[in-house]
Amino acid sequence: MPRVVRAFKTCLRHIDASDFYTWAAAVSLNEALVGRRRDRHTTWMIVVKVSVPRRTAVGLCSALVAVSGACFPASRPSEEPAGRAATAQGQIRALFERRADALAAGSVEEYLGSLSPAARSFEAPIARGAAKLPLAGVRMVVREADVAPDGQSVDGARIDFTYWFEGLAEDNLFHIFLINDLERRGSRWQVTSSAIDEARYDMHAGSPLPLWATGPFRTTRSEHFLALYRPGPGGIGSVVQLAERAYADLFPKLTFDPEPGYLLVAARNEDEYAELVGPRTAESSIAIATAESVRAAGRGMSGLGGERPETRHMVVDLEAATGGGSVSDHAHVEGVGVAQVIQHELGHLALLRVTSTFTPGWVKEGAAMYLAGERRIDEWSAGLATGAFEDLSFRTLSRAENVRGEFGYSYVNAATSYLIERFGAKTFFEFYRGFKDFEVIEVKPDKATRSERTQRLLNLVYGITERDLDRATRAYIKDAAG
Numbered sequence: 001m002p003r004v005v006r007a008f009k010t011c012l013r014h015i016d017a018s019d020f021y022t023w024a025a026a027v028s029l030n031e032a033l034v035g036r037r038r039d040r041h042t043t044w045m046i047v048v049k050v051s052v053p054r055r056t057a058v059g060l061c062s063a064l065v066a067v068s069g070a071c072f073p074a075s076r077p078s079e080e081p082a083g084r085a086a087t088a089q090g091q092i093r094a095l096f097e098r099r100a101d102a103l104a105a106g107s108v109e110e111y112l113g114s115l116s117p118a119a120r121s122f123e124a125p126i127a128r129g130a131a132k133l134p135l136a137g138v139r140m141v142v143r144e145a146d147v148a149p150d151g152q153s154v155d156g157a158r159i160d161f162t163y164w165f166e167g168l169a170e171d172n173l174f175h176i177f178l179i180n181d182l183e184r185r186g187s188r189w190q191v192t193s194s195a196i197d198e199a200r201y202d203m204h205a206g207s208p209l210p211l212w213a214t215g216p217f218r219t220t221r222s223e224h225f226l227a228l229y230r231p232g233p234g235g236i237g238s239v240v241q242l243a244e245r246a247y248a249d250l251f252p253k254l255t256f257d258p259e260p261g262y263l264l265v266a267a268r269n270e271d272e273y274a275e276l277v278g279p280r281t282a283e284s285s286i287a288i289a290t291a292e293s294v295r296a297a298g299r300g301m302s303g304l305g306g307e308r309p310e311t312r313h314m315v316v317d318l319e320a321a322t323g324g325g326s327v328s329d330h331a332h333v334e335g336v337g338v339a340q341v342i343q344h345e346l347g348h349l350a351l352l353r354v355t356s357t358f359t360p361g362w363v364k365e366g367a368a369m370y371l372a373g374e375r376r377i378d379e380w381s382a383g384l385a386t387g388a389f390e391d392l393s394f395r396t397l398s399r400a401e402n403v404r405g406e407f408g409y410s411y412v413n414a415a416t417s418y419l420i421e422r423f424g425a426k427t428f429f430e431f432y433r434g435f436k437d438f439e440v441i442e443v444k445p446d447k448a449t450r451s452e453r454t455q456r457l458l459n460l461v462y463g464i465t466e467r468d469l470d471r472a473t474r475a476y477i478k479d480a481a482g
């Protein structure tokens with residue numbers, strides 16, 4: 001019974017966090033069925049998501065949990081039926097479960113015990129790093145399709161190494177994707193080779209291994225942040241302080257519960273920053289909120305909707321943000337101060353749970369600018385003087401995943417300011433979350449669907465068209481800066 005109670009509590013928490021049940025039901029059902037956190041996304045996918053009133057969501061959740069709890073007994077590794085445990089699949093699954101538990105308990109030697117010298121030399125830095133992290137849990141799941149039920153060896157089994165941190169949201173999961181060869185040695189299995197599974201990474205988007213697995217690192221904890229960084233320069237304290245100030249300033253503006261905290265990874269300098277976030281993203285930015293979704297993790301759902309950004313953290317370039325000591329007033333990026341950049345990126349982080357691949361760039365950026373308290377009045381004046389805003393339209397902006405162009409951001413900043421001042425923040429966040437709630441995994445989030453959803457939601461939530469919003473935005477800019 002406690003398992004069902006736990007599942008129900010998880011479910012309620014997710015409803016609290018999002019008002020809509022979305023994937024909460026899937027998580028609860030999964031936990032009730034298997035009795036532990038497994039690879040949720042491959043186990044369960046609730047295909048159709050509808051937004052329902054809170055009461056209905058709670059009812060639905062209770063029913064699902066009750067039914068699944070009653071119908072399926074918990075299956076734990078130790079309760080594995082003898083026949084199943086004797087198969088190669090059962091044995092290998094149990095091996096990885098034991099290794100994950102050992103690492104979570106801080107036992108590096110036990111984790112590495114079943115590895116050949118070659119595999120060991122690759123995984124030792126991962127194990128040693130992980131043992132120093134404040135982890136709340138580790139899970140290792142083998143793709144069973146890669147393992148023949150009665151084989152003597154396994155080639156190229158895909159392994160999901162998943163971990164999550166103490167004090168951060170428990171659905172903020174981090175991954176390392178490995179590929180392993182295994183051989184049977186008598187009654188035991190040995191991992192004979194281990195490597196990064198390159199097929200499951202975008203190899204151009206930064207280092208596949210996290211900072212803690214590739215060299216020495218330190219951790220610092222504040223009330224809402226866990227910071228990870230290489231030993232060396234100072235400045236981490238002042239960046240964490242900025243982040244705390246941003247958190248305090250930003251979260252009263254949200255109309256839903258904040259996450260308990262976030263991971264902040266600090267790069268020592270530009271090169272390390274580029275290594276962590278990818279050279280193209282790193283260009284001219286000093287901090288970035290990053291999200292890896294099921295799609296990025298390459299779980300066979302590429303390019304479809306219904307993806308949840310499950311890995312959320314912020315990367316900061318320490319040198320650029322602090323000038324090597326304390327936070328510098330001169331370290332500006334495109335006219336925006338360091339504190340505001342961090343608050344803007346924290347805004348993106350705060351919204352990731354309710355962000356969809358269908359959400360157009362202008363909605364995401366407008367929201368982050370609002371949460372950071374940005375009012376780009378100088379750019380409004382400049383854009384008015386050159387007539388730049390006449391070339392912009394929400395018809396075009398709504399199709400794109402990102403905001404581009406010199407005056408794109410300031411136009412969007414004005415539109416969001418207008419919407420929030422005129423109709424309130426609560427309504428704006430309903431609009432924001434509408435994209436998530438319309439998400440259906442069979443539909444591709446391309447330009448056309450993004451545009452269609454924006455039109456539909458503008459109409460549904462605000463009763464206006466994209467042209468109306470263009471007109472109101474231009475009027476707003478003239479009023480504020482004309």
Ligand SMILES: [Zn+2]
Nearest residue numbers: 344348365368
């Ligand atoms: Zn942004």
